[in-house]
Every structure is written in C-alpha cells, then in structure tokens.
Amino acid sequence: MNIAIVGIGLIGGSVAIRLRETKFADKIIGVDKNEVNQKKAIQLGLVDEIMNLDEAISQAKVIILTTPVDAILELAPYILNKVKDQVVIDMGSTKINILHKIDDHPNRGRYVAAHPMAGTEYSGPEAALPNLFKDKNMVYVDAFNSDEDAFELADSITDVLEMKSIFMNAEEHDMHTAYVSHISHLTSFALALTVLEKEKSQGRIFELAGSGFESTVRLAKSSPDMWTPIFKQNRENVLEVLKEHIKQLQNLHDKLEKEDYEGLYKLIKKSNKIKRIIK
C-alpha cells in the first residue's frame, strides 16, 4: 500500500518511521511545501519519494495530514474533492472548524479525524522519533461520520503506532485539549517571557534554574508555526481556559498579598489532588 504523508515534521516523520519499521507501507510518499524539509525527509530515510500533492493523491491509498492546523483547513476540502476510495487521516490538534468545513462534502466518509496525544517541544523531520506514539492515546473525533472501511484502515495504522483508541465528539475534543494541552503551552510561553524579560536587568538569573523550572518552561521551545494556528482554531476554548487560569493565579497572588497564609496553604493542598491523575 502506498501512503502519503503531508507535512513531514515531528508527527508525520514519526508516523513514517513506524510505517517503514512494520512494513505496513510499500511506499511512503512525502509532501511538504518546505524544500529544506523535503531534502531532510529523504536524507533521514523517512520517505521514499517526494511528490507534489496532486501526484501523491493519485498514487496513495492513504493520505495522512500532519501539517499545522491552518493548512489542514485548506487541504481537507481540496483533497476530498480528488479522492475516490482513498482514506484521508487528519492528525491535527483542533477539530471543530475543520470538520465543520467538510460536513456536507460528498466524500466526508473517506475522512477520519484523529489526534495522536503525543509530541515533544521539537519540530521538523529531524525531531521524528520511532516510539513517539507507543502506549499513548489516539483520539478519534466524530468517528461515526467516517465510512466503516475508512475507519478500519485508519485504526490499523493506530495499531501500527501501538496506540490506544478513544472516542469523542469535536466539541469535547477541542475543549479538553484546551485544558490539558493548549494551556500548558501558553503557561510555558508566558513563563519564558517573564524570565527572559527579567534577565535583561539580572544577567545571572538562569544560574539558579533547576529541573523544576526546566520542566515548566520546556514547552516554550515549541514552534510558533504549529501553535499560532492551534490557538486561532481553538480560540474560544483557549480564551476560556486562559481566563480561568489567570483567575487562579490572581487568587494565589491575592492570598499572598493579603498575607492570608491559611488560604494559600489550602489552595496548594487542593492543587495536590492532581496526584490522583499524575502518578
């Protein structure tokens, strides 16, 4: 089976590695508008051949979309216009707008909306990893709108990636990812900006940075090309969680300002309940 990967970066490249390791694909076709990434993808052996999108659509049985989400928004209807029995798998991080756009498309059944809950703060073909997806969740979004055979083929790729399948509708998905993924990136970006600003007047500030700081700030290395479109596509949910998060920070601030240490203690104790979730 020929499989095309549109957007050969961290996610697309990591999918390609597994498709090759398991011999699931006979040929892996790479599509990327960035010529540097095209060359790297060939050099790193991630894909067998680089093609333009139309060639790739005509030759592939499966077309996997792993570009930034604003590009998926344009690619999805364009590709659906050209497919017959192929399967299009969208691995982007937001779903409502994209699925709304192809809702009435006659080929909607060939489209499988999936979101692999895996990643790192690095991007580009050289960031691809063989075990990025292992034991992580693949979220299928509005799976009931995909044709049975299209879903089954997508799910066999989920098996190849050694992922667990879970199911949600688009509204749940976009709201939940705002709370457990998108906000984490925003807090990291803001934390990096806070400390970089202070460094200007206090050169030695990073000498004291330990593993706690690194842990909370590492996502600030993430690509703006990937993340600006995610925030744009998931704007309402992200604004809601940002407001709530600022409120929680302001509450901690106010307790400290008023020297209400009992109140501060209680809030920290309450936040400790996250132990239940994160082992």
Add this chain to the structure above:
Amino acid sequence: MNIAIVGIGLIGGSVAIRLRETKFADKIIGVDKNEVNQKKAIQLGLVDEIMNLDEAISQAKVIILTTPVDAILELAPYILNKVKDQVVIDMGSTKINILHKIDDHPNRGRYVAAHPMAGTEYSGPEAALPNLFKDKNMVYVDAFNSDEDAFELADSITDVLEMKSIFMNAEEHDMHTAYVSHISHLTSFALALTVLEKEKSQGRIFELAGSGFESTVRLAKSSPDMWTPIFKQNRENVLEVLKEHIKQLQNLHDKLEKEDYEGLYKLIKKSNKIKRIIK
C-alpha cells in the same frame, strides 16, 4: 565526625545518604518533630540515631538545617545561642529574613547559608535520593559573613554531594529563586486548580493529558508545608514575579481575543529564546 540533620525529608534524607556512602560522617543524628518521619528515617537507614535538638547540638560538629523555612527562622538563633566551634549549615530556599535575624549574633560566623538547587515534587524521608544533588549548583549566600573554617567545612560537604559552588548575596538569591523556582511552582499549582475545577463538569478531561501537561503540572504535587513558608518568606519577590507573569499571560490572552495572530506569533517566537538557556 558527628553530623546532625534537622528535618529528615527529601533534602535532609538525600544529604544523609551521601554522608553515609562516602563515610564522611561517623554518626548521623536525625532531628525531626514528626514522629512518623523519625521512624521512617531509622527504618530506611538514613540516620543512626534520633535525638532531640539540644542533645544533637551538644554531640554534633555540624548541624544541617533542612526543615521548612519558617522553622529555620526560629531554629537559627536558637541553635547559634548554643554552639561553640560547631558549624550550622542552612539549606533553606529563602535567605533575606533568616540572615537578617542573625545578623548581629555573636556566633554569626558559625552559620553558613547555602541553598542546594535540587529537588523533586516529593517530600518526606522516603523521597530521599542518592544522586539528588550530583552536578547541581550549591548557592552560598553572603558567604563573606561565615568564618573561614566554618565555610571550608560546609564546602567539603558540598564536595561530598558532588555539587558546584556559586556565590550570591541574599537579595540576589531571593529574587533569582523567585524567578526560576518559586514562580514555576505557582504556575503548576494554578494549572492544577484550573483543570481540577473543569473536571467537575467534564469528567473525561484527563484522558487527553499527555507528557506536556504532566511536565507543566507535576510541581503541583509539592508539599504545602514546604511551600507556604517559602512564599511567605519571599513574599515581595514572589508578588513581583507573579504580577509580571499574569501580565504576560494577559498579553497572550489579549492578542488572541483581538485576533492579532501576528502579535501572538511574535510573542511565541520571542519565548522560543529560552532555547538558549534550556538545551
């Protein structure tokens, strides 16, 4: 040499493990007001004997303070009243208030203020680790106020812990730790509270939590007994950095609300400069 450790938790216990491994201490004396911790410290072999504070002061050449910082504030003058040629090493996370309190003490020279920049989100004797400190920084604060021999003895323990030494004054130390350690804990506490709140109405929200979320929220498992006193002792610096951090988050929020995606992109790109610091 007999060494007393006052407060046998993550830090005190980890120091004890190295003092024993390297045979630097002939006897390790544990002091802890918590009886459960006393028993655990003996069972885990962290200390040889449990004593009350006065006994420990009379028998030990070195007294290491690893309690929460509010307790150090009381312990420091009490212990200095009783020491002769012993050395007191304070390993707490804040310094201005404590050093101010013992500034004029006749035995001030026996006190070495140090802060090992190492830790985890876990607490108690069972959280102690053999290599917690390896290759991390030991920050000496106002080291010029310690007697030469007291400093040298403390520094030989820093060698035993395989740490690098750096030097700062108390004002620098408390401000820098607010920016690269204390704020990271506050963002994690706030993030945990934000998501736990949402979970009440959206039970499945944590199904989508991945490594990015875990990384930014893991510090929310940290003990309120340790952290409330740190925020109290470093209140002014922590309020400053909290204000700045909320401002940065509000700025990201406003760019998104106004749909200024170019502005949002630029902020994320700017935050990426953290790559220079965190490899």
